[in-house]
């Protein structure tokens with residue numbers, strides 16, 4: 404299918420982007436890596452009159468590590484491939500490093516960006532799930548100002564975020580992983596690189612061998628990534644040494660209360676609910692095995 408006609412403008416600065424957004428209003432859309440937006444335009448799922456290409460903005464590219472407080476900031480235009488190959492991410496944001504090999508395929512990873520993925524807010528995408536598990540801060544800039552929004556508040560529904568008209572997502576910030584933190588990402592997909600049927604990002608803090616805090620974010624279940632708050636509570640105080648990949652009854656019951664999965668073209672909501680428990684049990688088992 405051919406696209407409808409649109410105006411294309413390649414921006415050379417963030418100030419120019421703000422001016423173009425003000426000029427063209429809601430008929431304009433930002434183009435980053437184009438790996439989601441271009442297929443959507445081709446399929447006529449969206450028809451922006453103007454595309455503002457931000458891919459040339461150097462200030463929005465790159466990964467920086469700051470000490471005290473330990474933090475990693477990733478520019479919105481950093482590609483999946485750059486994240487995959489980043490030693491800083493591997494060392495300081497291991498959960499993101501564990502998730503990125505599941506994002507799409509090589510060709511898409513060379514152009515697709517973390518900012519584009521977060522802004523799109525696909526409920527089956529990996530970065531939103533990881534951002535929620537780590538409660539990352541999303542940096543949004545507008546003409547004359549900026550704000551930080553926590554991942555918990557950023558994802559507001561199906562392809563819906565806290566980004567206001569006139570704002571650009573410029574970066575995402577993660578706290579540096581602590582010594583006593585353990586993370587894990589896993590997902591089930593029919594084929595590697597496909598969008599997942601279900602996925603989970605796990606972020607545990609340990610005191611000795613006991614779990615002192617837990618964040619569990621699931622993807623591909625509802626209209627946005629979800630925190631399994633009751634299951635998180637049920638893990639606190641438990642020993643970090645799962646001896647079986649089967650989830651304990653209390654965590655399993657808590658998880659069922661936390662999630663209300665939608666069915667999709669591949670599986671029912673009930674199957675997704677079952678699979679969520681299966682992958683969480685396997686993940687905790689694997690984490691304990693890796694820790695010894």
Ligand SMILES: Cc1cc2nc3c(=O)[nH]c(=O)nc-3n(C[C@H](O)[C@H](O)[C@H](O)COP(=O)(O)OP(=O)(O)OC[C@H]3O[C@@H](n4cnc5c(N)ncnc54)[C@H](O)[C@@H]3O)c2cc1C
Pocket residue numbers: 432433434435436437438439440441442479505506507508511514515516517518519520522523527528529530566570571572573596597598599
């Ligand atoms: C075959 C295929 C398989 C894929 N598989 C996966 C997968 O398994 N997991 C996964 O997570 N993704 C997958 N993707 C999507 C891919 O990761 C995209 O790169 C990503 O979702 C969007 O990033 P982008 O830079 O290409 O954004 P674009 O496509 O350019 O933009 C996406 C949306 O975000 C907005 N936007 C982009 N950047 C900003 C910004 N800085 N500020 C404000 N708004 C912005 C755009 O206006 C648009 O609405 C797949 C894509 C394809 C084609």
